[in-house]
Amino acid sequence: MILPIVAYGNPVLRKVAEEIGPDYPGLKELIANMWETMYASNGVGLAAPQINKSIRLFVVDSVQIFEAMEDEEEKQEYPGDEGAKKVFINAYVKELNGKPWAYNEGCLSIPKIREDITRAESVTIEYEDENFQTHTDTYTGITARVILHEYDHIEGKLFIDHLPALKRQLLKRKLNDISSGKIKVDYKMSFSR
Template identity: 70%
Template sequence: MILPIVAYGADVLRKKALDIEPEYPQLDKLIADMWETMYASNGVGLAAPQVNRNIRLFVMDSAQIFEHQEEDDKGQYPDEPGVKKVFINAHIADFGGDDWSYNEGCLSIPKIREDILRPEEVTIEYLDENFQPHTETFNGITARIIQHEYDHIEGKLFIDYLKPLKKKMLQGKLNDISKGKIKVDYKMVFPK
C-alpha cells in the first residue's frame, strides 16, 4: 500500500525517533509499504518519520541512481552498482573521508534541491529486517543516502545544512510546502 508522505512543517519530522523491538506491530507490512511508497514517489530512500511513524527505521536503494545514470557518469562512484537495504535502530559509529558536495532533494520537501556537503564514508550499526545486527562502512552515493535518511530518524532535514542566508531565501517555498500550496505526483499529508 502506498502511504502518504509527511510534508515539511510536520512535528514528526523534527523528533528524534525511537528504537523498536522485533514485536513492533505489522513491521513486515510497514517495510513493504515503505518500499512501495518510495518507488512510487521516485525516491531512493524513505525514513519512517516521513510516513508519520516516529521509529528508527529507514529503507534505501542507491542502485536506482546508477541504473538511471548517464553513460559518461558510469564508474564515477566507488559504490556502483549500489545497495538496497533496510536499517532498523541505526546509529552512526563513525564518518570517514573528505566532505563532498552533491545536489540533494527530499520527498518531504518537494521541488527544492540544494548542494549539501557530507562525508564520503559512514560506518553504521543497525539491525536488518530480521533483527540481525550489522556494523558496516558505506561510501559514495550509498553513504550519502544513508546519512540523509539517518538524519530523518534524528529529527534533522537536509536544509539544516544550508547557510542561514540560503535557508532564508527558501523560506517562502518552505512555507508553501507546509501550507500544502504545492503539487506533487505522490500522496502527501500536510501539517494542520
C-alpha cells in the same frame, strides 16, 4: 499500500525517533508499504518519520541510481559504490570518513527544493536488518549520502539544516508554501495545517 508522505512543517520530522523491537506491530507490512511508497514517489530512500511514524527505521535503494547512469564513465566517479538496497532498523552512525563533498539533494517531504549539500565521503553505520540481525557496514559515495540523508530523518534533522542560515532564510517562503499545502506533487502527501 502507498502511504502519504508527511510534508515539511509536521512536528514528527523534528523528533528523534524511538528504537523498535521485533515485536513492533505490523512491521513486515510497514516495511513492504515503505518500499512501495518510496518507489511510487520516485525516491531512493524513505524514513519512517516521513510516513508519520517516529521510529528508527528507513529503507534505501541506491542501486537504481547506478542502473539509471547512462555510461560507465559516470559510474567510475564513485569507485567502490555499486549501490545498496537495504532496510535499516535502530541505526547509529559510528564513523564518518573521507573528504567532504557536495551533491544536489532533494527530499520527498520537501518537494521542489533541491540544494547542494556537503556530506562525508563514507559512513560506518551499525544497524539491524528486517530480521533484527546486527550489522556494522561501511558505505561510500552516493550510497553513503543516501544513508546519511535518511539517517538525518530518524535524528529529527532535514537536509536543509545543512545549509547556511542565509540560504535557509531565502527558502522560507517556499518552505511555508510546502507546510501550508500550497504545492502540487505527483505522489500522496499529508500536510499539517
